[in-house]
Amino acid sequence: MSRTDGRTVRVAAGQGFWGDWLEAPVRQVRGGPIDYLMMDYLAEVTMSIMQKQKSRDPNAGYARDFVPLMERILPDLVARGVRVTSNAGGVNPRGCAEAVLAVAERLGLPRRVKVGLVSGDDILERLDDLIARGHTLADMETGRPLSDIRDKVLSANAYLGMAPIVEALRGGADVVVTGRVTDTGLTLGPIFHEFGWSPDDWDKVAAGTVAGHIIECGAQASGGNLLKGWRGVKGLADPGFPIVEASRDGSFVVTKHAGTGGVVSVASVTEQLVYEMGDPRSYITPDGVADFTTIQLRQAGRDRVRVSGIHGGPRTPLLKVSIAYFWGYKAVGTLVYAWPEAYDKARAADRVLRQRLVDLGLAYDQILTEFVGADATHGRLSGAPSPDLPEVQLRVGVRARERGPVERFTREIAPLVLTGPPSVTGFAGGRPAVEEVVAYWPALIDRREIEPHVRVDILEA
Amino acid sequence: MPKTVKRSPRPATRPVQLRWLAHARSGDKGNTANVGLIALEPAYYELLEREVTAPRVARHFRGMVSSVERFELPNLRALNFLLHDALDGGGTISLKTDAQGKVYSTALLRMEIPVPVALARRIVRG
Numbered sequence: 098m099s100r101t102d103g104r105t106v107r108v109a110a111g112q113g114f115w116g117d118w119l120e121a122p123v124r125q126v127r128g129g130p131i132d133y134l135m136m137d138y139l140a141e142v143t144m145s146i147m148q149k150q151k152s153r154d155p156n157a158g159y160a161r162d163f164v165p166l167m168e169r170i171l172p173d174l175v176a177r178g179v180r181v182t183s184n185a186g187g188v189n190p191r192g193c194a195e196a197v198l199a200v201a202e203r204l205g206l207p208r209r210v211k212v213g214l215v216s217g218d219d220i221l222e223r224l225d226d227l228i229a230r231g232h233t234l235a236d237m238e239t240g241r242p243l244s245d246i247r248d249k250v251l252s253a254n255a256y257l258g259m260a261p262i263v264e265a266l267r268g269g270a271d272v273v274v275t276g277r278v279t280d281t282g283l284t285l286g287p288i289f290h291e292f293g294w295s296p297d298d299w300d301k302v303a304a305g306t307v308a309g310h311i312i313e314c315g316a317q318a319s320g321g322n323l324l325k326g327w328r329g330v331k332g333l334a335d336p337g338f339p340i341v342e343a344s345r346d347g348s349f350v351v352t353k354h355a356g357t358g359g360v361v362s363v364a365s366v367t368e369q370l371v372y373e374m375g376d377p378r379s380y381i382t383p384d385g386v387a388d389f390t391t392i393q394l395r396q397a398g399r400d401r402v403r404v405s406g407i408h409g410g411p412r413t414p415l416l417k418v419s420i421a422y423f424w425g426y427k428a429v430g431t432l433v434y435a436w437p438e439a440y441d442k443a444r445a446a447d448r449v450l451r452q453r454l455v456d457l458g459l460a461y462d463q464i465l466t467e468f469v470g471a472d473a474t475h476g477r478l479s480g481a482p483s484p485d486l487p488e489v490q491l492r493v494g495v496r497a498r499e500r501g502p503v504e505r506f507t508r509e510i511a512p513l514v515l516t517g518p519p520s521v522t523g524f525a526g527g528r529p530a531v532e533e534v535v536a537y538w539p540a541l542i543d544r545r546e547i548e549p550h551v552r553v554d555i556l557e558a
Numbered sequence: 559m560p561k562t563v564k565r566s567p568r569p570a571t572r573p574v575q576l577r578w579l580a581h582a583r584s585g586d587k588g589n590t591a592n593v594g595l596i597a598l599e600p601a602y603y604e605l606l607e608r609e610v611t612a613p614r615v616a617r618h619f620r621g622m623v624s625s626v627e628r629f630e631l632p633n634l635r636a637l638n639f640l641l642h643d644a645l646d647g648g649g650t651i652s653l654k655t656d657a658q659g660k661v662y663s664t665a666l667l668r669m670e671i672p673v674p675v676a677l678a679r680r681i682v683r684g
Contacts, residue, residue, distance in 0.1 A: 141588075142649050238588050324663070325581035325598065364581065364596070367634050371594020373585035374638050377629050390631050424651060465646060465653040473655045475665040476622050494653030537649045539588065 105342040105350075106291040108284050108308070112136040112183075113315025113338075115143050115160045121315060121338045122166055126173045128354035131340060133287040134174070136183040137280045137313045138163070144277065145421035145535035147187035148252040158189035164196045167272070171201060174271065175209050181272040182262055182283040188252050190216055194274040198558045207558040213270025215261040217551035218254045218277040220418065220542075227546065234418060234540040243540065249422040251535060255547045256417045258383030259305075260296065262286025268555045277419060279382050281309030288343045302385035303409020304347040307392060310380070311351055311369050311404070312339040318351065318369035319400075320359025325368070332358020337400070348405035350397060361400040379410075383417075383544070386410040416547050420538035425462070426503040427496035428531050430510035431469075433523030434489050440471050440482045442518040443491040449517045450493060453509055459502040467492045490523065496534060503531050571672035578681045579673070580606060582663035589648035591623075591659030593666045596636040603635035609671035615639055618669045639666070 109131040111122030115138040125134055138160040151158030163185035174181065186193040194214040201210040220227065224247065228234065234243035234253075243250070254277035263286050265273045273286070285305035288294075294301045311318050318339040320330045337357025343349040353361055370389065374380070377389035386409055393406035434442040447466045454464070467473035469490035471482035482489070495506045507529045514521050576582075576595070579602045584593040595610060597603040612628040619626065624643035631638060645659055646652040656662070673681075 141586075145650060238590075322583070324583065325596075367596050367636060368581065368583040368594070370634060371592075371596065371631075371636055371638055372583050373587060374592050374594060374629075375587060375640065377631050377638055390633055392633055394634065427651075427653060429653065463646070463653060467655055469655065474661045475668065478618075478622075478665050478668050492655065496651065496653060534650050536647075536651050537588065 105344055106133070106288050107131045107340055107342050108133045108135050108287050108312070109340040110135055110137070110312035110315050110338045112138060113313065113317060114138065114140050115162070117315050118336075119162065119166070123170055124354070124357070125338055125340070126170050126177065126179055128357065131179055132291070134179055134181045135283045135287070135312065136163070136181065136185060137283055138183065138185045139187065139277065139280070141419065141537050144188060144252055144254060144419055145537060147189070148421050149533065149535055151188050152251065156189075156192055159187040159193035160185040163193060164200060167197050168200045168204065171204055171206060171210065175206055180266065180270070180287070182286055183273065184275045184278045184280070184283060186215075186274045186276045188219065188254070188276065190214055190274050190276040194556055197272055197274065198556055202558045210272065210558070211270050212556045213265025213268060213273040214554040214556055215257065215265060215273065215275035215278060215551070216554070217547070218257050218275070219252075220255055220547070221250070221253045224250065224253055227542070232542055232546070234420070234542065237539045237541065243420065243538065246422050246538070249424070250420060251423055252421040254419050255542060256383055256419065257547070257551060258282045259285035259289055261551050261553050263290045264553045265555065266290040268553065270555055280313035281306045281382050282384065284309030284312060284341065285384055292345055296384065297411070299385050299409040299411055300407065301347050302412075303387035304349065304407040305343070306380065306382055306384065306387040306409070307370075307389070307404065307407050308341045308343060308349050311366055312341055314369060314372065315339070316359060317372065318366055319353050319361050320365055323360070323365050323368060325364040330360055334358060347407065348403065351402045351404060353400055361402055363394045363396055363402055366394055366402045366404070381413060383412065385412045414544055415541040416544045418540045418542050420540060421535050422538055424534040424536040425496060425498040426500045426531055427494060427534050428503050428507050428529045429492060429494040430507065430529040431490055431492045431523065432510065432513060432521050434491060434518070435520040435522065436485065436487050438484055439486045439489040439520070440468060440484070442520055443468050443489045445518040446491055446513050446521070447493060450509060450513060454506065457505065459505055461495045461497045461502055463496050465494045500531060507531060569674045572675055572678050573670035574673040574678045574682055575667065576610065576669050576671065577667040580667065582667055584659050584661065584663035586645055586648055586659040589643055589645050591641045591644040591662045593639045593641065593662050594636055595639065595666060596634065600635050603632065605671070605673065606637060607632075610637060610669070612639070615666065615669070618666070619644070
C-alpha cells in the first residue's frame with residue numbers, strides 16, 4: 098500500500114499561500130523523491146477574497162492557479178505516484194475538483210486520476226437554523242453575537258481537520274481537494290493514512306500538527322524571510338521548499354531537495370515555529386492540541402533538522418468557524434515628496450488633504466497617515482526622521498461604511514500635485530481604487546453540528 | 559572579628575538593543591500581532607527571559623498596542639509576545655502598510671535591555 102520505504106513518509110510543501118511561487122510545486126515533484134505534495138492556499142483573509150470572486154462568477158471561488166498547475170504536473174504525479182492534498186477548493190471545492198478532472202481528461206489520463214472532494218465545511222445555508230437553535234457564533238475577539246451582522250454575512254466555513262483527507266486517501270484519491278481544511282490537516286492526513294495511526298493518539302496528532310505548521314508557509318521554513326544571518330542565505334532565486342520526512346515513532350526531519358537554494362537550520366525552523374503563535378502550550382486544531390514547549394530541535398546534517406519529543410492533548414469539542422462579512426469600503430492614496438525637507442513637505446500635504454476632507458463634510462470610520470521612508474513600519478519607534486531624507490512617500494488610507502466618502506477621497510489625491518506643497522511626484526498610477534472591505538469574523542461551534550455533514554466523494558472522469 | 563558581609567555587586571551593565579541578542583518573526587491573528595523573540599545564542603536566553611518582560615514590552619510599544627502577554631519556550635530559547643489591538647483592526651479592514659504585523663518583529667528588536675558590559679562589548683557591532 099505504502100509506496101514509501103516503509104520507514105518514512107515524505108510530505109513536501111508546494112505553496113505557502115495563494116500567490117506563492119508558481120515554480121515551487123513543480124520543483125518539489127521533479128527535484129527528488131517525495132510521496133505527497135501538500136498545498137496550502139488559505140489564509141484568514143483568503144476565503145473572503147474567494148467569496149468576493151464567487152459573488153461575481155458562480156464558477157469561481159477557488160484558487161484558480163491550482164488548475165494550470167495540475168495541468169503542468171499531473172503527468173509527473175502519475176508517473177511518480179505522488180499524491181496531492183490541497184485546500185485550493187476555497188469556497189467552491191466542487192468547481193475546483195471538476196476543473197482538475199477536466200484537466201486529467203485533456204491530458205489523456207482519465208482513468209489514471211481520482212479526485213477526492215471534501216465538502217461540508219460550508220455552513221452559509223445553515224446559519225439561520227444554527228442561530229435559531231441557540232448557536233450565537235459570537236466573534237472570538239469581541240464577543241458580539243453573529244446576529245448583529247447576519248444580513249452582511251457572505252461566507253461561513255467550519256475548519257475541518259484531517260479525518261476527511263484520510264478518508265479520501267483511503268478511497269484511492271490521487272488529488273484531494275478541500276474547502277476550509279486546516280493548513281496542518283493537509284500534512285496530518287497523509288501521515289496518519291500511511292502509518293495507520295489512531296486519531297486519538299494525541300502525541301502523534303501533536304507531532305503531525307507541528308510538522309504541518311513548519312511546512313504550511315512554504316519556504317518561510319527553509320531560508321525565505323529568515324532574519325538570522327540573512328546575508329548568508331544563498332540561492333534564494335531557486336529556494337528549496339521544505340519537506341517533512343515523518344517516522345513511525347512520531348519524530349520527523351525537516352529538509353529540502355539537494356541542490357536547491359535557501360537553508361534548513363534550527364534557526365529557520367524556529368522562526369517558522371513561532372510564526373502566528375498564540376499560547377504555545379495549546380496550539381489548538383480540530384485534530385488535537387499540540388504543546389509547542391515540548392518540541393526538541395537538532396541539526397542532523399546539512400539542511401536537515403530533526404524534530405522530536407512532541408506531546409499533545411485531546412481535541413476539544415469545538416470547531417473554529419471562519420465567517421466573512423461585508424464591512425464597507427476603503428482606499429489608499431500615495432504621493433512622493435523629494436529632498437530637501439521631504440518629510441516636512443509630506444506632513445504639510447497631509448494637513449492640507451485632511452482639511453479639504455473636513456471642509457467637504459466627509460466622515461470616515463478611520464483616516465490613517467503613514468510616511469513611508471520615515472515611520473510606516475515602526476511608528477514612533479522610528480524616531481525623528483532626518484531632514485536629509487532623499488524622499489518620503491505620503492500614504493493616506495481611509496475607510497467608511499458608505500462608498501461615497503471613499504470615492505470622493507480618491508479624487509482628492511491628484512489635486513495636491515498642483516495645489517499643495519512642492520517637490521511632489523509619483524502619481525503615475527492614476528486615481529486610487531475604491532476597494533470593498535470583506536471582514537473576518539472568527540467563531541466557535543460544537544463539532545457535532547458539523548461532522549455529520551462532512552462528505553467525501555471520489556470523482557473519476 | 560567583625561563579620562564582613564560579602565556583597566556581590568551587580569556587574570556593570572549598559573543598554574543594548576535586542577537586535578544584538580535575538581532574532582524574531584511576527585504575524586497576525588485578527589487584530590493581535592504576535593512576535594516570537596529567539597535568542598541568537600542559547601546562552602542569551604536567560605537574559606532575555608529576565609529582562610524582556612511583558613510590562614517592559616508594553617512600555618516599548620505604548621500608544622501602539624493595548625496590552626501585552628508573554629509566553630516562554632525555553633526548549634526553543636524563545637519568548638512569544640501577543641500584542642493586542644496592534645493592527646488597526648487587522649485583516650482586510652486595516653489601512654496599515656503592515657496590516658498583518660509582519661515587521662513588528664524588528665520593531666521589538668529596537669528595544670534596549672541592560673546587558674553586562676563585557677558581553678555588550680563582544681556582541682555590539684558598529
